[in-house]
Amino acid sequence: MAEIRYMEAINRALQDGMAADESVIVMGEDVARAGGSFKATRGLLDKFGARRVIDTPISESTIVSAAVGAAMTGLKPVVEIMFMDFVTLAMDAMVNQAAKARFMFGGQFNVPMVLRTPHGGGLNAGPQHSQCLEAWFAHVPGLKVVCPSNPQDAYSLLRAAIDDPDPVVFIEHKAMYGKRGEFDATVVAPIGKASIVRPGRDVTIVTYGSTVHTALQVAKQLEAENIDIEVIDLRSLQPWDEATVYESVTRTHRVVVVHEAVKSYGCGAEIAASITENVFYELDAPVMRVGSPFMPVPFATSLEAQYVIKPADIADAVRAAMAGGRQ
Amino acid sequence: MKKNTDSQSLLSLYRTMRLIRTAESSLIKLFADSEIPGFIHLSIGQEAVAAGVMSALEERDTVATNHRGHGHVIARGMDIDLFFKELMGKDGGICRGRGGSMHVADRSKGILGANGIVGAGIPVALGSALAHSVRGTGGVAAVFFGDGAMAEGVLHESLNMAALWKLPILFVCENNGWSEFSPTSEQFVAALGDLGRAFGIPHVLVDGNNVDDVAMAAQELAGQARTGGPRILECKTHRIRGHFEGDSQKYRNAEELTAADGLDPLRCARALIEQRGVAAAVMDGIDAEVEAQVAASVLAGRADRQPDFAQAFADVYTATAAQG
Numbered sequence: 001m002a003e004i005r006y007m008e009a010i011n012r013a014l015q016d017g018m019a020a021d022e023s024v025i026v027m028g029e030d031v032a033r034a035g036g037s038f039k040a041t042r043g044l045l046d047k048f049g050a051r052r053v054i055d056t057p058i059s060e061s062t063i064v065s066a067a068v069g070a071a072m073t074g075l076k077p078v079v080e081i082m083f084m085d086f087v088t089l090a091m092d093a094m095v096n097q098a099a100k101a102r103f104m105f106g107g108q109f110n111v112p113m114v115l116r117t118p119h120g121g122g123l124n125a126g127p128q129h130s131q132c133l134e135a136w137f138a139h140v141p142g143l144k145v146v147c148p149s150n151p152q153d154a155y156s157l158l159r160a161a162i163d164d165p166d167p168v169v170f171i172e173h174k175a176m177y178g179k180r181g182e183f184d185a186t187v188v189a190p191i192g193k194a195s196i197v198r199p200g201r202d203v204t205i206v207t208y209g210s211t212v213h214t215a216l217q218v219a220k221q222l223e224a225e226n227i228d229i230e231v232i233d234l235r236s237l238q239p240w241d242e243a244t245v246y247e248s249v250t251r252t253h254r255v256v257v258v259h260e261a262v263k264s265y266g267c268g269a270e271i272a273a274s275i276t277e278n279v280f281y282e283l284d285a286p287v288m289r290v291g292s293p294f295m296p297v298p299f300a301t302s303l304e305a306q307y308v309i310k311p312a313d314i315a316d317a318v319r320a321a322m323a324g325g326r327q
Numbered sequence: 328m329k330k331n332t333d334s335q336s337l338l339s340l341y342r343t344m345r346l347i348r349t350a351e352s353s354l355i356k357l358f359a360d361s362e363i364p365g366f367i368h369l370s371i372g373q374e375a376v377a378a379g380v381m382s383a384l385e386e387r388d389t390v391a392t393n394h395r396g397h398g399h400v401i402a403r404g405m406d407i408d409l410f411f412k413e414l415m416g417k418d419g420g421i422c423r424g425r426g427g428s429m430h431v432a433d434r435s436k437g438i439l440g441a442n443g444i445v446g447a448g449i450p451v452a453l454g455s456a457l458a459h460s461v462r463g464t465g466g467v468a469a470v471f472f473g474d475g476a477m478a479e480g481v482l483h484e485s486l487n488m489a490a491l492w493k494l495p496i497l498f499v500c501e502n503n504g505w506s507e508f509s510p511t512s513e514q515f516v517a518a519l520g521d522l523g524r525a526f527g528i529p530h531v532l533v534d535g536n537n538v539d540d541v542a543m544a545a546q547e548l549a550g551q552a553r554t555g556g557p558r559i560l561e562c563k564t565h566r567i568r569g570h571f572e573g574d575s576q577k578y579r580n581a582e583e584l585t586a587a588d589g590l591d592p593l594r595c596a597r598a599l600i601e602q603r604g605v606a607a608a609v610m611d612g613i614d615a616e617v618e619a620q621v622a623a624s625v626l627a628g629r630a631d632r633q634p635d636f637a638q639a640f641a642d643v644y645t646a647t648a649a650q651g
């Protein structure tokens with residue numbers, strides 16, 4: 001299997017998606033001539049022309065609403081929002097228009113659109129260019145939310161998102177764009193299916209996106225302490241794969257939920273609560289959560305370094321779970 | 328400018344306006360009797376805009392509208408039974424009772440929906456115009472908005488994009504002077520014509536109470552928009568009822584309300600048609616026919632069943648085999 005970078009995987013998915021279905025269009029700021037701020041749309045303009053690869057003005061609200069109207073009129077738009085922080089400007093489009101159209105119009109319309117956007121810190125991009133806001137969208141009935149952690153999933157999930165008849169928020173991690181991994185264009189990753197990226201006996205770590213890699217690192221480290229960690233990469237946050245998680249919990253009896261987004265009111269809270277509701281009697285320890293501190297993402301290298309989730313934070317939570325929740 | 332609409336077409340416009348008026352008048356009573364849940368915004372007094380603009384559109388065109396959209400969807404030809412059932416929250420409604428008055432949509436008529444968010448239909452219509460353009464359908468997207476929506480950023484963003492990309496879109500502003508309970512003059516400092524000029528979009532201002540004027544301007548502009556890029560049609564009109572049903576309108580003075588009554592587009596149309604030598608009895612005949620049609624739809628609405636919750640719940644997402 002060939003190796004490919006995360007960003008190239010997204011590019012390939014867009015290319016293949018556009019080649020497979022001519023109703024797919026790509027739109028966003030700087031996506032055409034410049035090939036995207038992070039170069040994920042490079043080459044699409046040459047291949048598919050300005051009719052289908054569209055540079056837009058800096059008008060997030062209208063770009064995303066227009067995608068809704070275009071989707072209702074027979075296109076499959078893939079919109080790029082340059083940084084996830086800017087979705088604030090497109091919330092009406094996503095929450096009131098895209099998410100509800102199918103339902104409130106009695107199933108007459110589908111809204112087959114994708115909103116691609118990078119989240120996450122690690123690049124000293126500061127408070128308005130680093131946030132992880134996926135919980136906002138996962139909270140809205142009608143939207144689907146996916147967040148791939150490696151090139152293969154980035155490719156497969158983006159193909160699935162483009163083919164999906166409902167609006168999908170596709171979250172990338174800007175610090176992962178250069179990350180390499182194996183790639184096979186025939187691999188399918190359906191929305192809503194998690195993957196067990198490392199099987200283990202003692203503790204389940206449930207995570208997604210960039211913290212999958214931190215969790216794997218911790219799993220390796222804690223082998224020395226004789227703790228055998230299972231790592232589940234959720235891949236999809238809405239819907240999320242409850243069955244795979246519960247099944248894992250019934251084997252390991254201990255869970256740590258990890259994400260880069262702030263811990264308070266995050267996706268981890270939903271997962272932890274669902275675990276206690278559904279498989280409480282399988283638990284030998286409280287469900288632990290690791291998330292970022294409840295503060296805007298700071299700029300200075302020294303501050304951001306303290307802000308980001310470190311392997312030690314996860315390791316501490318795992319040890320606490322092993323000790324029955326006592327930290 | 329084209330010559331005036333012929334009498335046959337005027338009669339057809341009159342019929343459309345009468346259908347809207349009669350349907351909405353019956354809603355007044357149904358609402359007062361709690362047969363319509365929630366709240367409704369009537370377009371009584373503004374029928375000429377709906378009828379006139381729709382007469383300029385073709386089947387392949389798409390339409391987005393706002394919270395005061397009953398007239399637009401009726402003029403576009405939405406089935407009146409399905410319309411009443413929706414407003415009554417019944418299973419057989421055009422949206423299966425999930426949307427109600429502010430969210431009627433009809434895919435079969437290219438109606439992309441009324442919208443409960445002021446201004447929000449504008450960029451949706453813009454996207455539809457983009458789709459017409461990319462797919463080469465030859466269609467136009469028309470969007471209706473009130474003067475209150477002029478202060479929303481999406482209008483300005485949409486005007487820019489429509490002009491930049493020369494999209495086939497007709498922006499229709501129903502300027503009734505009011506934004507809910509406040510005069511728009513106290514909310515918005517510019518004029519729509521100035522906005523049009525700023526973005527290089529031709530703008531035409533008409534008497535929105537005169538269906539002949541609206542229809543002629545709309546035909547001209549929709550034709551231009553189909554191949555020549557965006558156009559703006561601003562219709563000066565009057566909202567005869569309150570912002571919503573049950574609004575006591577304490578904020579309006581008696582003179583304004585009486586004046587609005589005198590500008591009633593149906594009265595104006597009748598006078599115009601009679602001037603052309605058509606007997607009043609012809610219009611009385613139309614009135615009676617429409618009255619019977621609406622009465623039958625009200626009965627159909629009453630007779631329909633309540634929607635099923637489980638069915639609604641299953642419809643949040645599209646059922647797909649690929650899932651899970």
Ligand SMILES: Cc1ncc(C[n+]2csc(CCOP(=O)(O)OP(=O)(O)O)c2C)c(N)n1
Pocket residue numbers: 394395443444445472473474475476503505506507511566570
């Ligand atoms: C974004 C948003 N803000 C406020 C409202 C509440 N609201 C509903 S209608 C309306 C006034 C709209 O005035 P206009 O666009 O002139 O339409 P008209 O009611 O006069 O037909 C307001 C403020 C809303 N529905 N959406």
